[in-house]
Amino acid sequence: MLFSATFAALASLAQVSWVAAHGGVLSYNIAGTTYNGFVAYNTATGQSSIQREWDTYNPIQDPTSSYMSCNTNGANLGSGQEYATVAAGLQITAYWNQWPHTIGPVMVYMANCNGDCTDATTSSLEWFKIEQAGLISGDQPTGLWAMGELVNDNSSWTTNIPSSLAPGEYFIRHELLAIHTANTPQFYMECAQLKVTGSGSATPSSEYLVKFPGAYSMSDPSVDIDVYNNAGVDTYTIPGPAVWPGN
Ligand SMILES: *[C@@H]1O[C@H](CO)[C@@H](O)[C@H](O)[C@H]1NC(C)=O
Numbered sequence: 242m243l244f245s246a247t248f249a250a251l252a253s254l255a256q257v258s259w260v261a262a263h264g265g266v267l268s269y270n271i272a273g274t275t276y277n278g279f280v281a282y283n284t285a286t287g288q289s290s291i292q293r294e295w296d297t298y299n300p301i302q303d304p305t306s307s308y309m310s311c312n313t314n315g316a317n318l319g320s321g322q323e324y325a326t327v328a329a330g331l332q333i334t335a336y337w338n339q340w341p342h343t344i345g346p347v348m349v350y351m352a353n354c355n356g357d358c359t360d361a362t363t364s365s366l367e368w369f370k371i372e373q374a375g376l377i378s379g380d381q382p383t384g385l386w387a388m389g390e391l392v393n394d395n396s397s398w399t400t401n402i403p404s405s406l407a408p409g410e411y412f413i414r415h416e417l418l419a420i421h422t423a424n425t426p427q428f429y430m431e432c433a434q435l436k437v438t439g440s441g442s443a444t445p446s447s448e449y450l451v452k453f454p455g456a457y458s459m460s461d462p463s464v465d466i467d468v469y470n471n472a473g474v475d476t477y478t479i480p481g482p483a484v485w486p487g488n
């Protein structure tokens with residue numbers, strides 16, 4: 242009894258510290274409306290969310306993992322799967338748990354589902370970047386990174402849906418690439434379903450489109466990086482495609 246009680250206490254401590262060291266997008270404010278995300282560590286049964294399922298707070302550490310598009314599982318929630326409706330040009334703020342990492346870029350992607358996103362296989366979609374931020378000031382080991390700015394901003398990140406984007410059903414995919422451990426990248430991503438409205442007609446051309454997995458590899462020096470070895474280096478090339486400029 243004593244052993245099992247101690248073991249349970251240790252296990253729950255380990256769980257807490259493990260959870261606190263990582264995380265994901267827990268909610269959104271989309272054009273003024275709050276939407277809760279999927280609740281990780283819980284079954285999808287009975288959950289309703291605009292997010293696809295993601296199961297743990299742990300990072301994906303292999304950039305070629307099949308989980309790279311929308312995190313562990315990425316399954317739709319069936320009848321619980323929802324959309325947020327947002328006009329092109331409006332703002333979406335994603336809120337993470339109290340984010341523990343401050344070194345690395347923030348990237349926001351979208352993908353057109355060409356139909357109902359609920360039926361889409363996220364690894365088959367073509368993703369385009371709508372925003373990115375990397376090393377904002379200073380040098381790689383000691384400077385201010387976008388991820389540090391996210392932490393300073395209540396663990397949140399605000400993005401505008403491109404105002405020229407053609408209406409339709411899209412995913413938005415928030416991605417943090419934490420590079421605080423040398424040569425051991427940590428990818429964190431969550432996907433949510435949006436119905437974009439408006440009178441735009443722009444769609445990204447192929448040079449801006451990538452797949453996940455596919456967009457990154459471990460041979461990318463921005464992914465396999467030791468920032469502590471780069472004192473004085475005040476630039477950082479964010480991986481993946483260029484940001485789609487809209488039109
Ligand atoms: C900080 O984030 C939480 C969600 O994690 C949100 O409910 C709260 O409104 C935010 N505070 C501010 C000042 O934006």
Ligand SMILES: [Cu+2]
Nearest residue numbers: 262263264341
């Ligand atoms: Cu972590």
